[in-house]
Amino acid sequence: MNVKDDRNTQRITRRLTSVQLIVLFYVSAVVISTILVSLPFAHRPGVELSFVDAVFTAVSAVSVTGLTVVSTIDTFNTTGYFISMFILQFGGIGIMTLGTFVWLLFGKKIGFRERQLIMTDQNRSTFSGLVRLMKQILGLILLIEFIGFLILGTYFMKYFPTWQEAYIQGAFASVSATTNAGFDITGSSLVPFAQDYFVQFINITLLILGAIGFPVLIEVKEYLIHRGNFPFRFSLYTKLTTFTFFALVLIGTLFILVFEQGNFFQGKTWHESFFYALFQSVTTRNGGLATMDVSEFNNATLLGISSLMFIGASPSSVGGGIRTTTFAIALLSIYSFAKGKNTIKVFNREIDQQDVIRSFIVIVTAGIICFFAVILLIRFEPFHLMEITFEVASAFGTTGLSMGITSELSTPGKIIIIALMFIGRIGIFSLLFIIRGKEVKDRYQYPKERVIIG
């Protein structure tokens, strides 16, 4: 066996191990969470949670989606809140870690710089690298959450009778926002804060920090530390995902503002309209919190929001969906093709052909999966196409917004949504990697032949 063969074998082993790690993580996280949310002492008196509802709640929490079949406030007591927070925390951080890790393992040709930035080392074993990465992410997320908790908890004394309640609400709100979980213990999301722009601003900041992607946070941290000392170059990933992220927020805000003129915004001031539009736009990136009942929007707006949820957040973040980079690369590729260019250039870098194909595979696969989910749900559930489309996009994007049909779904319907949250969470790319097994070496070749396209 020569060196090259040996390396190939090693690579395959490492891949299989990481696939097993991912599956192991999610399955055990869901099992443990199902048990935890089923514990009677976490419930309010007299509450019974059916098995499918417990699984739904567990998957929704582990995947930090935030869709709920039971009202959090009516079902869980304070112990239950802390258990939920623990699951969200664990889910969110696990997701970020695995998302980053999968990329490190499968994304070929990663430079030394990127690897250094994410603090892993190819020569270390899979497991110790994972632990190191997780520690880094845990530290960063806990820091963000702690600052959020201090600000929101202190500020909430204005709203709640005791400081204990204010800080419990502050802790839950901070964790829920930073992990983009979208769970709430007010019973009505952030609707009570529809006029409180400060709470909204803090929430928007936390939502964005959670959804912008872990490598972005690390690079920004590095930049701030070494600023001025030596020339720092942000990676293409960071530039692309950050640009797309904020472009989507901006487009979403403008879209909602324009399409709800004369409808939801009738008779509202400009700053009310602006904050409603901004918050609901940011929340589609992945938050799932809302300052209003989204079903008050008209169908065109709801469809637009559905598409934004489908796109989702940055990869290696707590968010789901097809991911911002995937969407950006597809658009860039179409644009370059329409311009007659053979290569795709952006931010003074060239996009790899492999990444282009992968992006399209992710988008089309996601589209097909969501389409089948809609067809099955519309056949067996008594809801409108709009409500079902919205619910499917929300589950796949692990956003957690709903037009209110979640708790009324039949058991098969709930299982479909559970599956979508799960798939949206691990991502199409990882999903395909999980089912693909080991890479098959081509042993034979056929002649190439062109066909007529579209």
Add this chain to the structure above:
Amino acid sequence: MNVKDDRNTQRITRRLTSVQLIVLFYVSAVVISTILVSLPFAHRPGVELSFVDAVFTAVSAVSVTGLTVVSTIDTFNTTGYFISMFILQFGGIGIMTLGTFVWLLFGKKIGFRERQLIMTDQNRSTFSGLVRLMKQILGLILLIEFIGFLILGTYFMKYFPTWQEAYIQGAFASVSATTNAGFDITGSSLVPFAQDYFVQFINITLLILGAIGFPVLIEVKEYLIHRGNFPFRFSLYTKLTTFTFFALVLIGTLFILVFEQGNFFQGKTWHESFFYALFQSVTTRNGGLATMDVSEFNNATLLGISSLMFIGASPSSVGGGIRTTTFAIALLSIYSFAKGKNTIKVFNREIDQQDVIRSFIVIVTAGIICFFAVILLIRFEPFHLMEITFEVASAFGTTGLSMGITSELSTPGKIIIIALMFIGRIGIFSLLFIIRGKEVKDRYQYPKERVIIG
């Protein structure tokens, strides 16, 4: 200027010319058709056609879609029928010719065999090649239509009082089916023939011959002529598009059968159910004729039919949509990726990476265009999301089925549908070629950098 530069210049010139040819063809076809359908002597007494309705009718006829804002039977007299038939004929054949032609010009690396099969010669001028190709297609289509006309006309004597009327109906039905136009002069499509399996069988055959793609017909003809004389190999294009075409028909039939159990098929015999399912499945490939009112189907079936219309027919056929080969290559690509394979092999051939990217570009661009059409229509028209989705898929697939909202659309709504029929007709690939102008040579290179995908 060296030889290579010279060849490049030539290629660019030829491309520009063909782009101009396509635009010229469609614009003049629409203008002439608009004038023709506006002629007062083509109308029944007292009928007035508004300008937008005339344009709509013209685009629908030139693109052989068959969506109608006015009832053909109430608007046009016998002269009008013949004018319509002429437009359908011209539209259908023009489309086939241009579709094949664009492929010949832009599909690089086409072998000598393919070129020979389609009877064009790279050394001939663009125009004479085009004329030759059109003659071939014209001959073949007229032959098919003539046989259809003889069979249907003769058979229709059973239904109509005079032989003249039977043969006029037969001619119109044959042209409408072969060109997949979906227009009807019965006033209710093929609903009167819902129990007549012979008429349905003939129509299905004609629909398939029109939608299966011109190169397939030519290759089959070659095969039949030279059978046994020497080994004949069908092209990858023919194998792929034919297989996908019939697979979609089969899947569509089964899907309708299963999803309408206990709904539309309640109380119907197995052969009635089978023929309803089969005909409505074939018609989504591009026909647009129907043996029933499609709005009697449930939403899940309608959504399934919408997706089949979106996929559409073979390239280089009279059909629209993203086209069968595009869809097949995308699925094969996803399958290969999930299997861990680096190349896409099918029918003992390898698919070119360029074709993979082009397929995905077509699908995603089409999806985005249709999505925006739905959003605009749902915002400004008073119809359900299901009705609008169906209408958009039908227009983009140039299928012509409708849940009945076409004639009630507002003028902006009609313009959106006109644009969709136009885009669906020329195809996304040609559309992007039309807007792209000349190919830009890369003058500089950037380093490649990988990013995280989905």
